[in-house]
Amino acid sequence: MPDLPISVPPATDPAALVTGLPPMWLRDNCPCAACRDPRSGQKLFQITDLPDALAIGTAAARQVHGADAVEVIWSPDGHRSLYAVEWLTARPGDPAQGDHRNEAGKQLWEAADLGALPEADWSAYLSADRERARVLEAVQRLGFALLRSVPAEEGQVLAVARSFGFVRETNYGELFDVRVEPAPDNLAFSSLAITPHTDNPYRDPVPTIQILHCLRNAAEGGDSGLVDGFRAAALLREQDPEAFAVLTSTPVPFGYRDARAELTAHRPLIDLDPTGRIREVRFNNRSMGTLRLPARELEAFYAAYRTFAELLLRPELQLTFRLEPGDCLIFDNTRLLHARTAFEQSGARHLQGAYADLDGLASTLAVLRRTAVLDELAELFNGPGSADYLGEVVTVAEHMLQAGALAEAAGAPAHLVAAALLHDVGHFAGPISGDELMAGTDNRHSHTGADLLARWFGPEVTEPVRLHVAAKRYLCAVEPGYRARLSEASEYTLQVQGGPMDEQQAAAFAALPGAADAVAVRRWDDEAKEADASTPDFEHFRPLLASLLRR
Amino acid sequence: MPDLPISVPPATDPAALVTGLPPMWLRDNCPCAACRDPRSGQKLFQITDLPDALAIGTAAARQVHGADAVEVIWSPDGHRSLYAVEWLTARPGDPAQGDHRNEAGKQLWEAADLGALPEADWSAYLSADRERARVLEAVQRLGFALLRSVPAEEGQVLAVARSFGFVRETNYGELFDVRVEPAPDNLAFSSLAITPHTDNPYRDPVPTIQILHCLRNAAEGGDSGLVDGFRAAALLREQDPEAFAVLTSTPVPFGYRDARAELTAHRPLIDLDPTGRIREVRFNNRSMGTLRLPARELEAFYAAYRTFAELLLRPELQLTFRLEPGDCLIFDNTRLLHARTAFEQSGARHLQGAYADLDGLASTLAVLRRTAVLDELAELFNGPGSADYLGEVVTVAEHMLQAGALAEAAGAPAHLVAAALLHDVGHFAGPISGDELMAGTDNRHSHTGADLLARWFGPEVTEPVRLHVAAKRYLCAVEPGYRARLSEASEYTLQVQGGPMDEQQAAAFAALPGAADAVAVRRWDDEAKEADASTPDFEHFRPLLASLLRR
Known part of the structure; x- marks a missing residue:
């Protein structure tokens, strides 16, 4: 005879497990097939469908496929719910649990904390799920990863984006060129260093991932730099809590305009989630507009802004490396600031860039882990x-x-x-x-x-x-x-x-x-x-x- | 003799206009060509480049092309800045000024507030900048607009998206089909009403615009509904401030999974910007996951959640209309909830949908206004x-x-x-x-x-x-x-x-x-x-x- 799916287990007091729980919450999480689609896990009722006077009628211990469970018969509607004891006894957790966007889910770093760069060979990444998961996990946890030997051909940056998510097309196109060639009449792009910044702060929603693929780098200098903006923000919170409070509470206007686009966004330099955790960093001196506030608030903002800017330039925060042709950098544009060191204009340098989003990457990573x-x-x-x-x-x-x-x-x-x-x-x-x-x-x-x-x-x-x-x-x-x-x-x-x-x-x-x-x-x-x-x-x-x- | 660009005007006290202003702010806004690229308006220096002891050395009245201005010579570096008096005397404004994402920049509505629907003919929209600006302005201000006579052909929804911005591709593809055909074995999609919800709350960043294009609607019933989530949130704030506080401060897990995707996001049902203004609403009973909090907090959350859900269902908030073949609805998915009324399964119904983003729409609108x-x-x-x-x-x-x-x-x-x-x-x-x-x-x-x-x-x-x-x-x-x-x-x-x-x-x-x-x-x-x-x-x-x- 096969086991019956439900049988009565030895005595415990199952009522104790459910009586302390808010009935609305418990009922909203009923796992029965009438309440949740067994395939998609999607809820099939509205919270307003539940009776106002919802209460646990009876609670009794059960066994389901050998696992302890509690059966609740609800009052007044008589609905029957069956909860696994394992699920019922899960510790009330951190609300940020499982949130891969805020600082709690990250490993914050300074340059010395990182040994070898998180990197993988492109062909290994493509052929082995484990390699791919390792790279995507690094982007999620550290904020970046480096793919090596991506063919140094135009448009390959899109193949990289599509290997884990979806290209976020912008007014710059699906991809954009970062070209620096000997051109003395274009001084802005010649030998100047570009200090650490995030891209497109004037976009809302901001692209959450940036990809930079190096096609040529014959210039001397022109190394790439990365700074963990979450780490810098956490340092600011530690060392100057008032400055941190100012930067997290002041929306800053950012803007960009050319013949065919005019983008504006009003967002704080450091954005917190509702639990007070660091969630996004925006920093770009070039596109910051005019803040209009009472003089005292402006003074406080500028003091905080300068302190944060100085912090971001601290040498111990800067990770510097050189992108060679075929290297492709994937990074979290809501967290990492990127920079380019000054260089002698002795050769050509050509990168192609594209934007994508963290949610697509997280989904790909979750599916890889699941299928693993x-x-x-x-x-x-x-x-x-x-x-x-x-x-x-x-x-x-x-x-x-x-x-x-x-x-x-x-x-x-x-x-x-x-x-x-x-x-x-x-x-x-x-x-x-x-x-x-x-x-x-x-x-x-x-x-x-x-x-x-x-x-x-x-x-x-x-x-x-x-x-x-x-x-x-x-x-x-x-x-x-x-x-x-x-x-x-x-x-x-x-x-x-x-x-x-x-x-x-x-x-x-x-x-x-x-x-x-x-x-x-x-x-x-x-x-x-x-x-x-x-x-x-x-x-x-x-x-x-x-x-x-x-x- | 041509006018000299600068001449000395009659006596006023220009120093009074600048002495009260924070030097860092004033200098950061220097409009000279060395500080800002005249073409792009982008800042050419870092805030950390400015001297610590920055102060106004001298301030003197000037005229520039007939307009009053103040010339500041800075101490200690001798830099010269010229500020238009008109710019200097602009009232310290609201930090949200110009922000088109929060409630301050919107016209909140209940169904009775709207007379005729904001709509335009597709060919007029395509050919006349003024029509296009009017439609996009409605999406930005009211949260939606309706295009009529968009050819009822597959894929046209993408042409609509590209007419003002960029398609946000997702795991559902560039576009997705919402098909309801007589299929008795697929009861979930048969005659059921779909209550007001926002799409993809499990995506972060969430797609900020949704477009729904009706190809066929031969079913009886199946009307479309819209609710202004900002209005509902503002009502909640007014009528139950505690519930509002709970919903704005509690990150809620949302999830979606199928064979090829596993998306999760932790965001509050009502998201505020740092100035406390309503910025985003997320509401979707189907994809809300299990909240893990201490019992008292769960009780408070569920009470607030039910109150908000009841509010969203109030008849006076529901705008109901019927999408006919060729109609295309564009709406703000961070603000408006959409719904479908129940219908008799007497015919076929086929919509195509796509996602896009508000920043691209705002940019197109700004350029249209500018070129107008x-x-x-x-x-x-x-x-x-x-x-x-x-x-x-x-x-x-x-x-x-x-x-x-x-x-x-x-x-x-x-x-x-x-x-x-x-x-x-x-x-x-x-x-x-x-x-x-x-x-x-x-x-x-x-x-x-x-x-x-x-x-x-x-x-x-x-x-x-x-x-x-x-x-x-x-x-x-x-x-x-x-x-x-x-x-x-x-x-x-x-x-x-x-x-x-x-x-x-x-x-x-x-x-x-x-x-x-x-x-x-x-x-x-x-x-x-x-x-x-x-x-x-x-x-x-x-x-x-x-x-x-x-x-």
């Missing part, structure tokens, strides 16, 4: 899965890939494609092997597989896997001719697994909520034993699996 | 300028267009192209006409022209115009053969204008800072008298002129 946990499953397919499958004409991996492909071809929902694809992983996971099963010992592989998969997936994937052996025993009992079509190996294991169900067992199985799903998986399982069938590989299914991963 | 002031000049070329030019073989307009084109072909800087193009506008502006000049009365058209142009342009444009007659008199005095090459009409007017300069006058002219520019304009003036020369029209020069307009 699937590597272990991929290993099962490539390693032990390539062994013979209990005397069938296919390997276990071929068998599971065929089952997944059959489910996909049948237009099955994603969770059933996943269940079909993964239904036999238990052969590699439990203490008893598939060979021992063939030698007459039931390895209960449907249960060990479901338990293994519960690390990644919810019950919509694990339960059809758990029940796929029971489904065979059920079909043998209720469907004339089914048993006769079983393969020789499957007929053998049927006996080891308990043989066909009796009438009472079959009725109990049919009454399970997951019975239909399990039967569907079972049918793809039975069909997936064709020699030399052409099937997609595991990587084909990775995005589908990733979409089903538990949060 | 040039319409008056364009009129001069099309109207009076098409008259004969004082007996020459070209009209005045042809003459000036030729002069502008010659300057452009010579690679002259923009301000000299403009001066050449506009050097004779004084013939239409002063009380004495060009015909009277030919009858023997000097109309001083170089001065009236320069004074007229000062409404739009700085001295780099107006002064070469002011001096272009003096330049003729100067060249006649110093350049052998120059006078002999003058046209017959020009030789005649030379006499009326005072004849060649004497030696002393010529030396004084040559010493003027603008002499070289004036001579350059004069030479294009002299050459620009070819019959039937092909020249660009006034519109060709509009962007160049726009780039030179005074702020």
Whole structure:
């Protein structure tokens, strides 16, 4: 008999876990399928839909797939919610928890704190998820990373942007050229140093990522500099809290205009989030406009502004390095200031730049991390899965890939494609092997597989896997001719697994909520034993699996 | 003799205007060409470049082109700054002045406040700058506008976005489809109402503009709704200040995930700027995640959240209308919530959407407003300028267009192209006409022209115009053969204008800072008298002129 999904655990006092919690909050987080779409996780009701006098009616301990849970029946509407104890007991956290935009989620630095630069080879970055995740993680945590050996060709900067996100097109185009060539009549761009600044402070929303790709750098000098603006702002807060208070509370006008654009933004030099954490730094003397305030406020602002500017120029804050052709710098334009040292005008220098956004980068990184946990499953397919499958004409991996492909071809929902694809992983996971099963010992592989998969997936994937052996025993009992079509190996294991169900067992199985799903998986399982069938590989299914991963 | 650009005015006490001002602020706003690039207006020095002990050395009244000014000689470095009195006496303003992102720059509304919807025909919007400015101004001020008769074809939503800014590409693509077709197995999108929400609260930076283009709407019901979130937030502040305080100070986690994206943002439902003004509203029950706070704070948040949600649903706040095929709604996604009423599933409904940003829209609007002031000049070329030019073989307009084109072909800087193009506008502006000049009365058209142009342009444009007659008199005095090459009409007017300069006058002219520019304009003036020369029209020069307009 399969486990019932819910059973009563030994005595505890589950009411204590929920009675202290605000009912609106608890109910707003009800994970049931009527309250949240199981696939997207999106909430399906409005907060105003909840009754004014919402209260916990009864609370009782339950077990869900072996995990402790509390069942709440709500008053006055009788709605039923089931909360995992693990979820209920999560410590009330920092409101900034998981926020990757403010200082709490960053590693602030001065130049000496950094050993080797966070860098990667472009081709390794493109081919290995792990390299790519490492680079993107550096941009998120340190504010920058350097890609080496990006082909020194025009337009490649866009390929870099698109490797992790989306190009933010501006009035400068999709990309812009930073060219300094010997041109004595253009002194502004000749040998002058450009002090640390953020780009486009006159844009709102400001582009949150900048990418600079070096195509040529034959000039002497012209090195690149970076300063961690969050670190500088944190130093200011420490050393001159009043100046910090002034800069965080004074909107500053920034402006840019040319024939075809006129951009203005009013934002503070240091922007805090509502919890008081540093969230954005804007600093650009060139495009700062005229501040109009009472004289005393102007005085306080200018004193603070100069203190911050001096701080940003401190040598120990400056990280300096040279961009060579093929180098591509990705940095957080809401945090890092960039600069160029002075140089002798003895050669040409050409960079191409583009803007992008941090949210796209964070999304790509999250998906990479998410799918990285699937590597272990991929290993099962490539390693032990390539062994013979209990005397069938296919390997276990071929068998599971065929089952997944059959489910996909049948237009099955994603969770059933996943269940079909993964239904036999238990052969590699439990203490008893598939060979021992063939030698007459039931390895209960449907249960060990479901338990293994519960690390990644919810019950919509694990339960059809758990029940796929029971489904065979059920079909043998209720469907004339089914048993006769079983393969020789499957007929053998049927006996080891308990043989066909009796009438009472079959009725109990049919009454399970997951019975239909399990039967569907079972049918793809039975069909997936064709020699030399052409099937997609595991990587084909990775995005589908990733979409089903538990949060 | 031309006016000297600076002369001493009658007695006032100019020191009084500057002594009360913070020296750092005043110096940071020095408008001289060494401190600010005259073309871009960008600052050319760092705040840290200024001496610590900066102080006003002397302050003295001056006149610059007839306007009162104060000249400051700075201690200790002797730098000289010249400030217009008009600039110095500008009232210390609101820090939010000119900020088009917060509530101060908006017209908040309830449905009854709006008469006719702010709308325009797509072809009129495309062809008339005034229509386009009116639509964009509505988006900025009211939060939305409606374009009618946009061809109901796929992809047109991108043409709308590009008509005022740049598409913000996301994981949903450059555009996305909102399709509701009879499909009983997709109940989530069938006949349900979608309550007011903002889009993509899980994105940071959030897309600040959304565009929805209706391709088909054969369904009964399915009307569109808009709510002014700023108005609702202002009502909350008025009616429940504590709830307002809670919602503005609590970062809320928002999330979205699918197979290829995982977006999270932590932002308050109501975001204030550092001056406490409402700046952004985020509201989306579907993608709000789990808030982890101490129970008392959760209770306060949920009470405030429900109050705000109820407020947003008040019927008097809801503006409801129907999108017909070809209608395209542009709205501010940081301010307006959009909704869809329930509908009977009797037909197909298909919208296409795209995101863009407010800063690009504001820039386009500013440039439209800026170039609109040039319409008056364009009129001069099309109207009076098409008259004969004082007996020459070209009209005045042809003459000036030729002069502008010659300057452009010579690679002259923009301000000299403009001066050449506009050097004779004084013939239409002063009380004495060009015909009277030919009858023997000097109309001083170089001065009236320069004074007229000062409404739009700085001295780099107006002064070469002011001096272009003096330049003729100067060249006649110093350049052998120059006078002999003058046209017959020009030789005649030379006499009326005072004849060649004497030696002393010529030396004084040559010493003027603008002499070289004036001579350059004069030479294009002299050459620009070819019959039937092909020249660009006034519109060709509009962007160049726009780039030179005074702020």
